[in-house]
Amino acid sequence: xxxxxxxxxxxxxxxxxxxxxxxxxxxxxxxxxxxxxxxxxxxxxxxxxxxxxxxxxxxxxxxxxxxxxxxxxxxxxxxxxxxxxxxxxxxxxxxxxxxxxxxxxxxxxxxxxxxxxxxxxxxxxxxxxxxxxxxxxxxxxxxxxxxxxxxxxxxxxxxxxxxxxxxxxxxxxxxxxxxxxxxxxxxxxxxxxxxxxxxxxxxxxxxxxxxxxxxxxxxxxxxxxxxxxxxxxxxxxxxxxxxxxxxxxxxxxxxxxxxxxxxxxxxxxxxxxxxxxxxxxxxxxxxxxxxxxxxxxxxxxxxxxxxxxxxxxxxxxxxxxxxxxxxxxxxxxxxxxxxxxxxxxxxxxxxxxxxxxxxxxxxxxxxxxxxxxxxxxxxxxxxxxxxxxxxxxxxxxxxxxxxxxxxxxxx
Amino acid sequence: xxxxxxxxxxxxxxxxxxxxxxxxxxxxxxxxxxxxxxxxxxxxxxxxxxxxxxxxxxxxxxxxxxxxxxxxxxxxxxxxxxxxxxxxxxxxxxxxxxxxxxxxxxxxxxxxxxxxxxxxxxxxxxxxxxxxxxxxxxxxxxxxxxxxxxxxxxxxxxxxxxxxxxxxxxxxxxxxxxxxxxxxxxxxxxxxxxxxxxxxxxxxxxxxxxxxxxxxxxxxxxxxxxxxxxxxxxxxxxxxxxxxxxxxxxxxxxxxxxxxxxxxxxxxxxxxxxxxxxxxxxxxxxxxxxxxxxxxxxxxxxxxxxxxxxxxxxxxxxxxxxxxxxxxxxxxxxxxxxxxxxxxxxxxxxxxxxxxxxxxxxxxxxxxxxxxxxxxxxxxxxxxxxxxxxxxxxxxxxxxxxxxxxxxxxx
Numbered sequence: 001x002x003x004x005x006x007x008x009x010x011x012x013x014x015x016x017x018x019x020x021x022x023x024x025x026x027x028x029x030x031x032x033x034x035x036x037x038x039x040x041x042x043x044x045x046x047x048x049x050x051x052x053x054x055x056x057x058x059x060x061x062x063x064x065x066x067x068x069x070x071x072x073x074x075x076x077x078x079x080x081x082x083x084x085x086x087x088x089x090x091x092x093x094x095x096x097x098x099x100x101x102x103x104x105x106x107x108x109x110x111x112x113x114x115x116x117x118x119x120x121x122x123x124x125x126x127x128x129x130x131x132x133x134x135x136x137x138x139x140x141x142x143x144x145x146x147x148x149x150x151x152x153x154x155x156x157x158x159x160x161x162x163x164x165x166x167x168x169x170x171x172x173x174x175x176x177x178x179x180x181x182x183x184x185x186x187x188x189x190x191x192x193x194x195x196x197x198x199x200x201x202x203x204x205x206x207x208x209x210x211x212x213x214x215x216x217x218x219x220x221x222x223x224x225x226x227x228x229x230x231x232x233x234x235x236x237x238x239x240x241x242x243x244x245x246x247x248x249x250x251x252x253x254x255x256x257x258x259x260x261x262x263x264x265x266x267x268x269x270x271x272x273x274x275x276x277x278x279x280x281x282x283x284x285x286x287x288x289x290x291x292x293x294x295x296x297x298x299x300x301x302x303x304x305x306x307x308x309x310x311x312x313x314x315x316x317x318x319x320x321x322x323x324x325x326x327x328x329x330x331x332x333x334x335x336x337x338x339x340x341x342x343x344x345x346x347x348x349x350x351x352x353x354x355x356x357x358x359x360x361x362x363x364x365x366x367x368x369x370x371x372x373x374x375x376x377x378x379x380x381x382x383x384x385x386x387x388x389x390x391x392x393x394x395x396x397x398x399x400x401x402x403x404x405x406x407x408x409x410x411x
Numbered sequence: 412x413x414x415x416x417x418x419x420x421x422x423x424x425x426x427x428x429x430x431x432x433x434x435x436x437x438x439x440x441x442x443x444x445x446x447x448x449x450x451x452x453x454x455x456x457x458x459x460x461x462x463x464x465x466x467x468x469x470x471x472x473x474x475x476x477x478x479x480x481x482x483x484x485x486x487x488x489x490x491x492x493x494x495x496x497x498x499x500x501x502x503x504x505x506x507x508x509x510x511x512x513x514x515x516x517x518x519x520x521x522x523x524x525x526x527x528x529x530x531x532x533x534x535x536x537x538x539x540x541x542x543x544x545x546x547x548x549x550x551x552x553x554x555x556x557x558x559x560x561x562x563x564x565x566x567x568x569x570x571x572x573x574x575x576x577x578x579x580x581x582x583x584x585x586x587x588x589x590x591x592x593x594x595x596x597x598x599x600x601x602x603x604x605x606x607x608x609x610x611x612x613x614x615x616x617x618x619x620x621x622x623x624x625x626x627x628x629x630x631x632x633x634x635x636x637x638x639x640x641x642x643x644x645x646x647x648x649x650x651x652x653x654x655x656x657x658x659x660x661x662x663x664x665x666x667x668x669x670x671x672x673x674x675x676x677x678x679x680x681x682x683x684x685x686x687x688x689x690x691x692x693x694x695x696x697x698x699x700x701x702x703x704x705x706x707x708x709x710x711x712x713x714x715x716x717x718x719x720x721x722x723x724x725x726x727x728x729x730x731x732x733x734x735x736x737x738x739x740x741x742x743x744x745x746x747x748x749x750x751x752x753x754x755x756x757x758x759x760x761x762x763x764x765x766x767x768x769x770x771x772x773x774x775x776x777x778x779x780x781x782x783x784x785x786x787x788x789x790x791x792x793x794x795x796x797x798x799x800x801x802x803x804x805x806x807x808x809x810x811x812x813x814x815x816x817x818x819x820x821x822x
Binding site: 018021022053056057059060061063064065067068069071072074075078079081082083085086087089090096097099101102123146147148 | 429432433464467468470471472474475476478479480482483485486489490492493494496497498500501507508510512513534557558559
């Protein structure tokens with residue numbers, strides 16, 4: 001099949017009511033006509049459906065089997081695809097709905113967080129050949145054992161990207177509540193820039209550092225298949241949003257700094273006064289890894305008397321468990337003490353062109369210093385710089401940095 | 412697998428709330444323990460789910476494709492099976508849920524009213540071997556083209572009976588709102604008898620003549636596989652209900668009259684003053700058949716001057732269409748006139764032993780006549796006698812006949 005294929009994905013609020021479903025049908029029809037393409041549409045469960053199902057479940061059990069949760073929750077998307085297809089039919093458009101298993105989405109044999117292994121696109125291609133818009137349930141697939149599986153957080157975005165990659169689609173458009181990827185969260189920073197382009201790596205760094213536009217998983221998948229991804233609004237007409245592509249595809253050169261993100265979900269742990277012998281980091285972090293606790297920033301420093309201090313950050317939700325583990329480790333290592341702080345914030349600047357541009361780190365530190373904002377920890381990478389500061393300074397800091405780099409001028 | 416297998420079916424009101432689902436789980440566990448059997452449970456959609464889905468659909472389209480309706484409505488049972496399975500797990504019972512396609516229920520390639528062609532029981536048997544209670548969605552299956560199909564009216568009862576037949580189950584228990592098959596509708600007749608046994612044929616006749624306990628389709632299927640079927644209450648503890656079996660299995664001899672039913676959904680049509688030549692019946696009824704209008708009772712009589720009168724009954728919902736057709740036929744046949752009456756009732760007595768017992772018809776006619784209830788039409792069969800009377804006499808008639816045959820003594 002040589003026809004151009006586009007994939008669109010609509011989230012839960014985009015299909016939250018019969019009116020919204022009709023509006024989405026209009027977007028689909030307009031796209032198909034304008035682009036003269038084969039169109040595949042991935043849909044999430046309607047606004048409250050998943051919450052309603054979970055509330056029913058909670059009345060039955062506090063400890064459900066993942067398999068049955070998948071059986072239950074996968075009905076949400078099935079309802080959406082049937083209704084969107086009906087709306088398209090009503091408007092005179094040829095269309096057909098598929099569940100995850102009908103669309104050939106094969107996943108690992110794991111419930112509630114399966115990864116997509118393979119997609120058998122034969123039914124999708126056949127329907128496209130019949131000039132039908134193909135509507136597919138997001139978030140779900142089928143395992144080798146013919147079990148209904150779900151993909152977990154960010155699942156519908158991931159479904160859309162994986163299907164687009166399997167179909168060698170020209171692009172995957174993620175329709176959502178925001179009109180673009182902004183240079184910072186518009187709820188915190190006024191006068192943000194709206195980005196026309198951003199690289200996969202920048203988007204991943206922003207997502208990893210607190211921005212919540214797209215789940216990193218879908219961006220990772222798009223990156224590995226070099227699939228152009230567009231984030232756009234399902235509410236604003238003619239909105240083009242932001243295109244997420246590879247570095248080398250950037251038409252207008254790389255941005256030095258593309259965006260600034262703030263992450264309030266971090267907490268800091270310190271173990272103080274440890275004998276600085278080889279292997280202490282291993283001892284500390286292997287035990288945390290065993291319990292599936294991810295560590296973000298790490299700093300190890302030597303104080304007086306050859307005693308080391310190790311500081312690191314974990315997710316706030318992991319703090320309690322991490323602290324217990326660290327207390328045991330502290331005993332083993334004969335450390336002086338441990339401390340924790342859950343009122344920190346991580347502020348990060350991200351940009352693919354950062355490495356080519358001198359003085360970016362200096363400008364960030366200067367901006368914070370000049371304004372009496374204390375930097376507790378620093379971490380740098382190829383396309384990001386992050387600083388841990390006091391939570392109470394977070395909002396002020398992000399606005400100052402956004403101004404300092406003149407991000408409102410970006411587009 | 413040599414273990415005894417039982418199949419249970421629970422309708423929508425039986426699983427209408429989390430509390431009800433827990434109660435059903437208790438029944439399942441008790442049955443499995445008491446009967447020491449492999450247990451398969453078929454469940455309908457929760458009380459209002461189907462109506463809620465239809466109301467969403469109605470907001471989108473007044474003319475949905477059957478395929479998409481099946482896609483939409485089949486989610487209802489999927490929600491029920493997941494929740495019931497969770498309730499069983501919560502109570503410490505091993506259990507697993509299956510959709511129609513997972514349970515191997517293969518149907519015709521027709522939407523909204525598919526018939527079951529075959530059941531591949533391998534997954535069910537495997538789960539039973541693992542000592543799990545198997546919970547299966549009623550009402551649905553999968554076609555050869557891997558489309559989700561639904562079975563239409565009476566679908567969940569039919570699923571249960573078909574699965575029981577395929578598994579060579581010892582019995583299929585249909586749990587419902589009534590405590591037994593009664594000798595008449597207890598909402599109309601006081602002091603009805605509750606039947607311990609009834610034959611497939613009697614049950615079919617009663618269903619065809621207005622009784623609404625079981626859909627004839629499920630009884631037909633049970634009859635053809637000689638599968639004992641039990642109707643019992645999902646609300647009353649220790650209720651045994653009514654066992655539906657073959658004539659030859661009746662332990663206590665056949666009842667002369669088993670029950671009396673009233674059908675208010677009939678209307679009468681008459682074509683008057685037709686030349687009595689061969690083929691007039693064919694002309695009248697072939698045209699109705701072409702338009703899928705079923706005719707129930709038919710009487711043809713000759714009046715004076717070799718002119719015939721043909722009277723017959725159709726469903727009230729078909730009356731308008733049938734009348735139009737009959738008007739055309741009347742013109743062709745040069746008939747004097749046609750008349751219609753939608754305020755009639757069909758009262759029927761049913762009993763497998765009727766044919767062996769003299770005077771049953773006479774007693775029915777006498778009872779009606781003595782009480783000034785005019786009989787308009789009569790039809791008799793091997794195990795039934797039906798009379799068309801005025802709708803206004805219906806309630807009085809059914810009570811009189813129930814008394815005359817002393818049906819309250821039956822059990």
